[in-house]
Amino acid sequence: MDRNTTIGFILITVILMIWIFLVTPKPEQNINLEQPKNEKNSTQSLEKNYHKDTSSIVQNNDLVLKAKIDSFGKYFYDKLNGNNDILTIETDKIILKVEKKGGNILEWTLKEFKTWNNYPVQLIRNSNGGDFNLLFNTLDGKLINTKNLYFNGNFKNGDYIKLQEGQKYSISLILSFKNDSSKIIREYTFENGKYSFESNVKLIGMNNIIAGPDYQVLWENHLNLTEYNSVDESGFSYAYAMYGDELIELDGNSFDHPKIDKKDGQTRWVSTRNKYFASAIITKNQFGSGYYLEGKSFHIKDEGIDEQYSIAIKMPYNESSLESNTFEVFIGPSDYSILKSYDVGLEKIISLGLTWLIRPISEYFMIPLFKLIHLVIPNYGLVIIVFTFIIRLLLHPLNKSQMDSMRKMQALQPMINEIREKYKDDAQKMNMQMMKLYKEYGVNPASGCLPLLLQMPILYALWAVFRSAIELRQASFVWWITDLANPDVILHLPFKIPIFGINQLSGLALMMGVTMFFQQKMSIKDPRQKAMVYLMPILFTLMFNNFPSGLNLYYFLFNLISVVQQLYLTKSKKGQVVLQKIPEKERKKGFMDRILEAQKAQQSHVSKKKK
Numbered sequence: 001m002d003r004n005t006t007i008g009f010i011l012i013t014v015i016l017m018i019w020i021f022l023v024t025p026k027p028e029q030n031i032n033l034e035q036p037k038n039e040k041n042s043t044q045s046l047e048k049n050y051h052k053d054t055s056s057i058v059q060n061n062d063l064v065l066k067a068k069i070d071s072f073g074k075y076f077y078d079k080l081n082g083n084n085d086i087l088t089i090e091t092d093k094i095i096l097k098v099e100k101k102g103g104n105i106l107e108w109t110l111k112e113f114k115t116w117n118n119y120p121v122q123l124i125r126n127s128n129g130g131d132f133n134l135l136f137n138t139l140d141g142k143l144i145n146t147k148n149l150y151f152n153g154n155f156k157n158g159d160y161i162k163l164q165e166g167q168k169y170s171i172s173l174i175l176s177f178k179n180d181s182s183k184i185i186r187e188y189t190f191e192n193g194k195y196s197f198e199s200n201v202k203l204i205g206m207n208n209i210i211a212g213p214d215y216q217v218l219w220e221n222h223l224n225l226t227e228y229n230s231v232d233e234s235g236f237s238y239a240y241a242m243y244g245d246e247l248i249e250l251d252g253n254s255f256d257h258p259k260i261d262k263k264d265g266q267t268r269w270v271s272t273r274n275k276y277f278a279s280a281i282i283t284k285n286q287f288g289s290g291y292y293l294e295g296k297s298f299h300i301k302d303e304g305i306d307e308q309y310s311i312a313i314k315m316p317y318n319e320s321s322l323e324s325n326t327f328e329v330f331i332g333p334s335d336y337s338i339l340k341s342y343d344v345g346l347e348k349i350i351s352l353g354l355t356w357l358i359r360p361i362s363e364y365f366m367i368p369l370f371k372l373i374h375l376v377i378p379n380y381g382l383v384i385i386v387f388t389f390i391i392r393l394l395l396h397p398l399n400k401s402q403m404d405s406m407r408k409m410q411a412l413q414p415m416i417n418e419i420r421e422k423y424k425d426d427a428q429k430m431n432m433q434m435m436k437l438y439k440e441y442g443v444n445p446a447s448g449c450l451p452l453l454l455q456m457p458i459l460y461a462l463w464a465v466f467r468s469a470i471e472l473r474q475a476s477f478v479w480w481i482t483d484l485a486n487p488d489v490i491l492h493l494p495f496k497i498p499i500f501g502i503n504q505l506s507g508l509a510l511m512m513g514v515t516m517f518f519q520q521k522m523s524i525k526d527p528r529q530k531a532m533v534y535l536m537p538i539l540f541t542l543m544f545n546n547f548p549s550g551l552n553l554y555y556f557l558f559n560l561i562s563v564v565q566q567l568y569l570t571k572s573k574k575g576q577v578v579l580q581k582i583p584e585k586e587r588k589k590g591f592m593d594r595i596l597e598a599q600k601a602q603q604s605h606v607s608k609k610k611k
Helices: 003-023 061-079 230-235 336-340 358-376 380-394 396-422 427-440 449-468 507-523 527-543 549-571 591-610
Strands: 086-090 094-099 105-114 120-122 133-137 143-145 160-162 168-177 182-191 196-204 214-219 238-243 246-250 259-273 277-283 288-300 304-316 322-333 489-497 502-506
Touching (some): 061 143, 230 304, 238 304, 246 259, 246 288, 277 304, 358 380, 489 507, 502 507, 507 527, 507 549
Parallel strands (some): 086 160
Antiparallel strands (some): 105 120, 168 182, 238 259, 259 277, 288 304, 489 502
């Protein structure tokens, strides 16, 4: 490995480090599943503080009634009381609760998933009440959120419905006005085996109560935190809108004030997610007329972070006697296949790398291959091993080209050292002689870097897939590797390593560093580059220390195969390189010739100036 190759390798490493720094959250850990104290609900900006608890302000019934009318207007003030009956529905996938107050989804528990501390994954933040409401203006100038209004429904408190394969169950929640001549009807249909439900909103005779030109369907509270490392989980949290054909993304990483993005225009769906789970409101019978996204970050205990989002989709309201809109409401895992099955581009919320380069590799090659292997092999650790061998086989031409170039450079090393010694006082002439040597033997010193550069998109795609794949979440492998989606910690340090900020040691990252050390030791023969043998493995071990163990398992095996291959080639006749000069007439004019011509022109120019 000569100077140019080393520079190329260093540049590739710097690019990798910068990219990893930009996408990797700070490795603070610990999580608090409780809500931060004294935080303000981010949805206040949606509702403009529409409601005040008047019961603590006055006791006089007339004043209480006046306060209710002031807040909710003459149409809705009497809907603030009622029986809050709760219905429970169980399917193969979920256990959910719906309440008559607001028609809220009060709980949504995923039966197949557990939190980091082995509790069922319940995604609704019911400490803020339930979720999934309507927001609209009335003709008497009030902003109404239906989450505070009591509906009548076709179920009793404590009802429990268990759906079997192929079954559906529908409920109807009704808010009536003016002797039933005006109604808001919310119909929910739940189907066994799905992570979503269908919601139909009917506004019957409400044109004398609700003002146009639109109303909003809200998902006000972010999903519950489910992972041990809240900083990492928040690093994957965003709000989205499919605005026309454009995916809008909002990162609520501000602690000072909410970030807000809102636009009018054709909108298909809005969504919010954390690392492994998502919620979405998808329009079915017509597009929305706009969207509203809001997000803000909060500090929680043990140096944790909680990013919270509110999403809303606007629906056109023409003030006719009957308005009806249908939605699909998804609350479940960010599984690529499941999200893609809705056929509205919802799978785009999964982070799979740069849209124009990395994402196509992840989406159309890595994920299908990964799932295909898993159809045969149930253990994801073994899937990664087979996956590694397949990728290594596919990259074999590039790796072979790289290793051939490295062996040729090693064979040339004695002659390169002679040139350096002979022309040590004339750097320009030294470079010219080296270029001439490379040309004579048909060696391109940059050819060892090209395969590395060509592999970078594939490595980035692997990084993206392994960091966001819910399949690896809590998937154990062997021994100490109990969760392929998290670092395999074998030692906790009593201090943090400066710059990297880590206080733990990953077993697989350490093993990967050891294989990289042997790889470097076998490749680097230039005495001036010996520091690279030790520096690069240490640097990469620290960088990869907080990576998911599944990703480090892949890199460790990839390096191990490279070391074994190099040992085999070194000890076999296939590894021997016989250098032969290329006859002048057979030499093709290329990159080296252009460099030589440029250097000769520069030397000639300098000589003329001296004369």
